[in-house]
Amino acid sequence: MPTTPQFKQRLKLAILLLLFAIVTLLHYSRFFDPRLQEIFVRDLFLAPMLLGAFWFRLSGALVVGLLTTAALTPAIWHNLQSDPYLMMVDGLEIALYFTVGLALGLLRDRERRQLRQIRQAESLAAMGRAVSALAHDMKTPLIAIGGFAAQVRRHLPDQSPDACKLDIVIGQTRRLELMVREMLDFSRPVRLNPAPIDPTALVEETLLLAEPLAAKGQVRLRSQCAVRPNLLLLDRDHLQRALLNLLANAVQASPIGSEVLVSLSCHESKPELRLEVSDQGHGIPAELRTQVFSPFFTTKREGTGLGLAIARKIIEAHGGRLEMRDNQPRGMVFSLVLPLTLAQPPA
Numbered sequence: 001m002p003t004t005p006q007f008k009q010r011l012k013l014a015i016l017l018l019l020f021a022i023v024t025l026l027h028y029s030r031f032f033d034p035r036l037q038e039i040f041v042r043d044l045f046l047a048p049m050l051l052g053a054f055w056f057r058l059s060g061a062l063v064v065g066l067l068t069t070a071a072l073t074p075a076i077w078h079n080l081q082s083d084p085y086l087m088m089v090d091g092l093e094i095a096l097y098f099t100v101g102l103a104l105g106l107l108r109d110r111e112r113r114q115l116r117q118i119r120q121a122e123s124l125a126a127m128g129r130a131v132s133a134l135a136h137d138m139k140t141p142l143i144a145i146g147g148f149a150a151q152v153r154r155h156l157p158d159q160s161p162d163a164c165k166l167d168i169v170i171g172q173t174r175r176l177e178l179m180v181r182e183m184l185d186f187s188r189p190v191r192l193n194p195a196p197i198d199p200t201a202l203v204e205e206t207l208l209l210a211e212p213l214a215a216k217g218q219v220r221l222r223s224q225c226a227v228r229p230n231l232l233l234l235d236r237d238h239l240q241r242a243l244l245n246l247l248a249n250a251v252q253a254s255p256i257g258s259e260v261l262v263s264l265s266c267h268e269s270k271p272e273l274r275l276e277v278s279d280q281g282h283g284i285p286a287e288l289r290t291q292v293f294s295p296f297f298t299t300k301r302e303g304t305g306l307g308l309a310i311a312r313k314i315i316e317a318h319g320g321r322l323e324m325r326d327n328q329p330r331g332m333v334f335s336l337v338l339p340l341t342l343a344q345p346p347a
Helices: 005-028 034-082 084-154 161-187 199-216 236-253 307-317
Strands: 195-197 220-225 232-234 259-266 272-278 321-326 332-339
Touching: 005 034, 034 084, 084 161, 161 307, 195 199, 195 236, 199 220, 199 236, 199 259, 199 272, 236 259, 236 272, 236 307, 236 332, 307 321, 307 332
Parallel strands: 220 259
Antiparallel strands: 195 232, 259 272, 272 332, 321 332
C-alpha cells in the first residue's frame, strides 16, 4: 500500500468529504426529532470544519466553511420563510463555524512556519559545523602551498616559462584562501564591537576599497548620502564587510559602463538607517529570489555563494534586516536596514 505524501493527502481529503457528506445526510434526514436535529445534528458540522483546519490549515477551513454554508442554505431559506428570527440564529451559527475554523487554521499555519524555521536553523547549524571543519582542514595545506610557491617564484626570473605557471598557482591559492576565510566567517557567530562611527565616512571609505574591483569590471561607483553627520553606535568592521559584499555582487552583476549607486538615508517615520546598493544589471528571476540569501547559492562561476548570507548575518546581529527589490528601469536594490542608535561623541 503506498504511503507517499500525495496518497496521504488524498486519503485525508476523502475522509473529510465522506464525513461532511454523512453530516449533511443526517441533517436532512427524518430519523431525528426536528428539535433534536436543530440543536444537535447541525452542530456536527463543526467536526469536518475542525478536521479540515487541522489537516489543510487555513485553506481547508475556508473550503469547509463555504461547503457548510452551501449545505445549510436550503434550511436557512426554509427558516426565513417560517420565522426570520431563526435565520439570524443560523447566520450566527455559521459565523461561529467560520470563526473556530479560521482560528484553528491560522494557528496551524503559524505552527508550520515555526517548524520550518526550526528545521532551517538546525540545517544551517549542521552546515556551519561541517563547513567549519572542512575550512580548518583546508587552511593549513593552502598556506603551505601558497608559501612554497611564492618562495620558488622569487628564485625564478620573469622570463622563465615556469614563472607564468607559478603565478597562476599563487593566484588560485589566494582565491581558495579567500573562499576558506568566507566559510570560516559564515560558520562563526558574529560578535559585535559597537562604537560611535559616522556612516557617511564609512560609505566613502568603503567605496575607495571597492574601487579596484569596479575598475576591473569597468563600472562606476557613486554615493548619495542624505544623512546628517551624526555618530551612530555600530560595528565598523562588520558593517563595512557587509557593504563590501553587496558592492562586489553589484559590480559583478552590472554591465560594462554602467553605474552602481550607494545611497544613505534615514526614515522619518521609523528610527531606521537605510544603506542601499543599486545596480543596473539584469536583475534576479522571481523563481530564484527565495534562494539568494541561502548559503552556497550562487549563479556565478566563481565564488562560494556566501556573500549575501554573511551580509544578512551581520545585519541581523545588529538588529536590522537585509531587503531586496527591483531597481527602475532595471537591476536590483539591496538595502541594509539598521536601527538608528545615536551615540555620544567621545570627549
